[in-house]
Amino acid sequence: METTSGSDTTGFTFFFLNEADTVEAMAGRIVPGNEEDPGAREAGVVHYIDRALAGPYFGWQAAYREGVRTLNAYTTERYGKKFFELEEEAQDDVVGALERGEIPGFGEGSEAGKFFTTVWAHTVEGMFSDPAYGGNRDTVGWKLVGFPGAQYGYSAEEMRYGKDLSEKPLMTLGNIQKLAREKPELFYRRPGPDPSVPAEETPEMPTRPGEPEKPPGGGGA
Amino acid sequence: MANNKHADIVIVGMGAVGAILARELAEAGFTVLGMEKGPYYRSDDFWTKFDELRYSTRSEMSPTMDTDPVTWRPSAGTPAQVLPWAVGPQPLNPLWMPPSVGVGGGSIHWAGWAWRQLEEDFRQRSEWAERHGEEAFPEGSRVVDWPISYDDLEPYYDRVEYETGVSGKAGNLDGELQDGGNPFEAPRKRPYPFPPLRPSASNQLFVDACKGLGYHPFAPPVAIISEDWGERKACVYCGFCRDYGCHVGAKTNTLDTMMPRALATGNLELLTNCRVQRVNVDAQGLARSVSYTDAKGERHEVSGDLVILSAYSLENTRLMLVSGLNRNGMVGKRFMIHNYNWFSGTLPKETHAYAGPAAAGWAIDDTNPYAEDRDGANFLGGTPLMYFSGDVQPIEAATVLMPPDVPMWGKRYKEWLRHGYRRLFGMYSQMATLPSEANFVDLDPKVKDPWGQPALRITHDWYDNDRKAALWIRQVKHGIAREMGAEKTWEAPLLPPYHVTTHDMGTHVMGEDPGESVVDPYCRSHEVPNLFLVGGGAFPTYNGYNPTLTIQAITFWVADHIKRET
Numbered sequence: 001m002e003t004t005s006g007s008d009t010t011g012f013t014f015f016f017l018n019e020a021d022t023v024e025a026m027a028g029r030i031v032p033g034n035e036e037d038p039g040a041r042e043a044g045v046v047h048y049i050d051r052a053l054a055g056p057y058f059g060w061q062a063a064y065r066e067g068v069r070t071l072n073a074y075t076t077e078r079y080g081k082k083f084f085e086l087e088e089e090a091q092d093d094v095v096g097a098l099e100r101g102e103i104p105g106f107g108e109g110s111e112a113g114k115f116f117t118t119v120w121a122h123t124v125e126g127m128f129s130d131p132a133y134g135g136n137r138d139t140v141g142w143k144l145v146g147f148p149g150a151q152y153g154y155s156a157e158e159m160r161y162g163k164d165l166s167e168k169p170l171m172t173l174g175n176i177q178k179l180a181r182e183k184p185e186l187f188y189r190r191p192g193p194d195p196s197v198p199a200e201e202t203p204e205m206p207t208r209p210g211e212p213e214k215p216p217g218g219g220g221a
Numbered sequence: 222m223a224n225n226k227h228a229d230i231v232i233v234g235m236g237a238v239g240a241i242l243a244r245e246l247a248e249a250g251f252t253v254l255g256m257e258k259g260p261y262y263r264s265d266d267f268w269t270k271f272d273e274l275r276y277s278t279r280s281e282m283s284p285t286m287d288t289d290p291v292t293w294r295p296s297a298g299t300p301a302q303v304l305p306w307a308v309g310p311q312p313l314n315p316l317w318m319p320p321s322v323g324v325g326g327g328s329i330h331w332a333g334w335a336w337r338q339l340e341e342d343f344r345q346r347s348e349w350a351e352r353h354g355e356e357a358f359p360e361g362s363r364v365v366d367w368p369i370s371y372d373d374l375e376p377y378y379d380r381v382e383y384e385t386g387v388s389g390k391a392g393n394l395d396g397e398l399q400d401g402g403n404p405f406e407a408p409r410k411r412p413y414p415f416p417p418l419r420p421s422a423s424n425q426l427f428v429d430a431c432k433g434l435g436y437h438p439f440a441p442p443v444a445i446i447s448e449d450w451g452e453r454k455a456c457v458y459c460g461f462c463r464d465y466g467c468h469v470g471a472k473t474n475t476l477d478t479m480m481p482r483a484l485a486t487g488n489l490e491l492l493t494n495c496r497v498q499r500v501n502v503d504a505q506g507l508a509r510s511v512s513y514t515d516a517k518g519e520r521h522e523v524s525g526d527l528v529i530l531s532a533y534s535l536e537n538t539r540l541m542l543v544s545g546l547n548r549n550g551m552v553g554k555r556f557m558i559h560n561y562n563w564f565s566g567t568l569p570k571e572t573h574a575y576a577g578p579a580a581a582g583w584a585i586d587d588t589n590p591y592a593e594d595r596d597g598a599n600f601l602g603g604t605p606l607m608y609f610s611g612d613v614q615p616i617e618a619a620t621v622l623m624p625p626d627v628p629m630w631g632k633r634y635k636e637w638l639r640h641g642y643r644r645l646f647g648m649y650s651q652m653a654t655l656p657s658e659a660n661f662v663d664l665d666p667k668v669k670d671p672w673g674q675p676a677l678r679i680t681h682d683w684y685d686n687d688r689k690a691a692l693w694i695r696q697v698k699h700g701i702a703r704e705m706g707a708e709k710t711w712e713a714p715l716l717p718p719y720h721v722t723t724h725d726m727g728t729h730v731m732g733e734d735p736g737e738s739v740v741d742p743y744c745r746s747h748e749v750p751n752l753f754l755v756g757g758g759a760f761p762t763y764n765g766y767n768p769t770l771t772i773q774a775i776t777f778w779v780a781d782h783i784k785r786e787t
């Protein structure tokens with residue numbers, strides 16, 4: 001068996017394989033895509049969801065585990081296949097039925113609809129949150145919608161109606177954290193004593209900090 | 222367990238209000254204990270705040286229903302349930318969470334609109350009775366005049382603007398109307414300390430449309446500085462503003478503007494990560510101490526000669542009720558909120574709605590309650606109308622800001638995201654509910670927080686006046702959007718699903734009559750003479766403006782009073 005050098009970090013830590021495949025296929029119907037025009041699958045949304053479930057969203061673990069099982073039980077009975085094995089059209093029919101709460105086995109009331117909403121919400125998060133969270137690979141989500149990301153700021157020239165900003169280099173959290181390390185002078189430091197900051201880090205406090213000699217500006221008048 | 226700390230003054234809550242009180246009173250020489258249930262943020266905590274998921278979607282700095290449950294029911298006699306304040310991935314739920322936790326409170330991640338009220342807003346009952354007749358007040362409503370006037374607060378508005386930093390264009394200097402400012406604003410003694418911010422990319426379309434329709438657009442007052450000021454840098458228009466801390470110190474918050482000087486006095490001791498749970502009143506009917514739980518879960522008590530509650534309107538009120546302080550039955554009455562009347566659309570070209578602060582968009586105030594020529598206005602109230610095209614990140618756009626006729630998944634969803642996000646704009650307004658007998662808060666009989674204290678229960682619904690107001694302002698927005706050449710527009714429901722807003726006013730209202738109010742005009746409790754309750758809770762009526770500048774002006778007014786009288 002061939003193994004790689006150990007640099008592949010795309011493994012799942014919460015999902016079992018059939019769950020990852022099911023959730024990835026669902027996400028792929030929510031924001032469809034392909035190599036040229038990436039969607040949720042290409043963005044690696046399933047990795048975002050897996051990480052979130054293994055961490056801050058542990059409260060949703062059971063909903064996913066049971067939701068995937070119920071969904072695959074339904075498609076197996078109806079089509080003889082698991083959800084992710086279906087053709088895209090059939091997947092769309094199933095997702096539509098799920099959204100409308102029409103798939104049996106999810107329990108009373110709107111449980112099926114709730115499962116759809118949960119996967120939908122997490123798919124959107126994985127599509128458009130910072131790549132540091134595991135989704136939005138190569139910032140494909142941001143490129144899709146034209147969002148320049150974690151920008152330090154925008155110039156007057158850039159903030160013009162109809163201005164094409166597609167050439168502006170995209171920034172991620174990682175990029176701006178690097179900037180903060182390299183050029184801390186671009187950022188604000190609160191003057192004076194600070195109960196949670198060592199004294200040597202804080203700027204000297206002016207006699208009446210926050211209050212200039214004369215009122216700043218002219219009120220535009 | 223008592224830990225025997227004592228100070229002249231104990232202040233509960235170090236937010237937009239409490240931090241001002243702490244600095245003012247510590248500088249005046251009082252010893253102060255500042256109690257805060259959240260942390261003390263470092264300034265570099267916000268250097269890398271560019272994270273929609275963390276601060277907006279997951280609302281990292283806001284309280285959650287796990288620790289601070291609030292229940293809601295539409296009317297007395299109906300069952301109450303815990304409100305989904307949309308903390309966590311529930312984007313289909315309303316996104317109106319309470320202000321942030323930690324020193325600075327809501328002023329850390331607010332949007333920064335910094336309005337003064339109109340002179341007339343301080344005498345709503347008289348103004349409306351004169352204009353519309355007594356019969357115009359709906360049954361059960363309790364519209365009153367404030368016990369304080371605009372003239373009382375003018376010097377204090379001025380102090381907030383100059384001591385904390387507000388950008389804007391004066392509209393009325395000492396009675397003289399100024400070109401380009403808000404012609405409806407109350408007379409002010411000086412211009413704003415900073416000139417207006419650069420507005421959003423598509424703002425000019427809004428301005429031109431408004432002018433074409435005969436309205437008077439202007440740059441609204443915003444608590445974000447447009448020029449460098451000491452260590453604070455001018456706004457750099459990053460577009461991570463509403464819901465976020467500021468990385469350059471441009472956005473005004475009380476952590477940066479008040480704490481350095483307050484701490485430098487040596488008179489202030491901060492107790493952070495300490496949650497106050499009760500005010501203890503002695504046999505003489507005086508507040509003696511407060512009980513709190515620290516970060517380790519241990520209970521303590523600290524005492525003061527004066528106790529001030531500044532823990533946000535709703536928490537001030539809950540503390541009163543759990544402490545058994547409601548002799549006249551007025552605590553919790555007159556709960557008032559805003560209907561935000563969200564309106565969205567797309568324009569033919571790129572709007573860059575992710576760039577710059579939302580609050581920098583211009584506004585009109587021809588829609589205020591006292592303006593003439595409000596065609597078809599058949600309700601009590603009014604609101605400024607604000608252009609909203611900044612601070613809009615993709616998760617919000619792909620969820621709560623979706624047009625209702627576009628499918629939420631599949632090819633058409635994707636095509637919409639590709640097209641719509643680039644061209645998005647919004648308009649925003651705030652129709653206030655009337656004070657009434659029907660809308661109030663009290664303690665939930667069943668639901669408790671993790672420390673075993675009763676949750677706050679909101680009893681609130683939207684009524685006929687709210688519906689008429691929402692319908693009217695919606696038509697105004699449609700008129701402007703048409704004139705702007707919008708491709709497509711859509712709106713939030715006329716009467717929204719939320720009943721808590723971060724603009725939660727009333728519940729410990731001020732008044733001269735001890736039978737009809739909770740605090741006096743200086744926010745002193747009628748029931749416990751050495752207890753003050755400061756914040757939006759003291760508002761006896763509400764209006765269309767964002768409340769915080771008025772709340773903070775009242776705070777300086779109260780601080781001056783305490784310095785004088787104590």
Ligand SMILES: Cc1cc2nc3c(=O)[nH]c(=O)nc-3n(C[C@H](O)[C@H](O)[C@H](O)COP(=O)(O)OP(=O)(O)OC[C@H]3O[C@@H](n4cnc5c(N)ncnc54)[C@H](O)[C@@H]3O)c2cc1C
Binds near residue numbers: 238256328495532
């Ligand atoms: C996203 C957002 C945008 C906003 N935008 C605007 C705007 O543009 N313009 C505007 O005017 N207003 C705006 N607001 C509202 C504004 O934040 C509030 O009006 C303001 O913060 C209220 O001030 P406060 O001091 O009464 O409460 P807060 O600022 O909330 O301060 C209360 C403090 O008390 C602490 N506390 C609470 N309970 C306890 C307890 N039991 N023990 C100890 N400490 C406690 C809290 O942690 C907090 O620090 C916005 C709010 C939010 C959330």
